[in-house]
Amino acid sequence: MATIEPGTERSTVLPGAPPYTVDDLLKFPDDGNRYELFNGSLLVSPAPLPLHQRICFRLQVILTDAAPPELEPLATVNLRVTDRDFYIPDLVVVPTNLVESVGLMFSPEHMLLAVEVGSPSTNVRDRILKTEAYAEAGIPLYWRIEPDEGPALYVYELDGDSYDPPAVFKAGAVATPPAPFPVSFDPAELVRRR
Template identity: 75%
Template sequence: MATIEPASSGRTVLPGNPPYTVDDLLKFPDDGNRYELFNGSLLVSPAPTPPHQRIIYRLQRILDDAMPSELEPLSTINLRVTDKNFYIPDLVVVPEDSVESVGLMFSPRDILLAVEVGSPSTTWQDKSLKTIAYASAGIPHYWRIETDEGPALYVYQLSGDNYESPTAYKAGTLAELTAPFPVSFDPADLLLRR
């Protein structure tokens, strides 16, 4: 059994042994951590901070207002790619009809756009691992938001089996995007207070 030392007091003992599978994750305790898998290796991150949640919420509203009615934005869904690859994107856009039929986990074919909001504990994963993982899974669009850059929006588009180099939109500039549907916003708006 693996042992994880959480930020809070005490120890969390996780069932199973590496390499982990999605079935192993389903047996993990609900201890406030977010568990993901990359080739059976465990990725552990704490619950999102309030500024992180604000960005997700603001972007979800922007996307919901701009997208066609047959699409829907959802936050923190379960994404099963393979038995040893499982992710929890901060935000996704899916066809509305898949929401009713999906059950516990979405598959990559359901995802039109995956979004990750960087935080100190996940920036490296979002820049490298998630970029590779989402491209390998065939997710056509990936957006990465870096909070420590004002925030900045990095937009990736799938070309074959890999994403093209990202287009960066810094705070104070208008990101005018056409895919997966037309939407325009300033990344700085993602941190605005009500």
């Protein structure tokens, strides 16, 4: 365990004051943290763990291989929902024709699928807050991957203005989750070594 000598602590001074807006967020320093907004409240996450990155990469490859040319999986994009709601999903599927033209931020209507990979610092946020926020934003599909469960894939489908209870796909069996295009994989593939 690293120790910090008194007087050597570093702190980040953030511009603006709560409640924050997306414009405030754009002025934040690039300090390695992931900054998101929920109704103007700041959500801060550290850089993801290596297992988290492996899962995101493997899922992006699986989705890319299955996607038709008009759809494209992308990692960690900016999603502006409102002036005070801003998220960075771990993975999304969007129309390919938007990739070169969208600019800095996507809108909810661009999202066909949003994916979050659970981690100790974001579990509650991904299970509750983002499930509600993505449904309210009208994102038709939300996948949540829980690494500690084998991993397990939780699939939420939009029904009106909320998600139905999730379908759960466990490691060790081939999952055929609802997606913007046909795809099938064993969730265990997401954590296997190369």
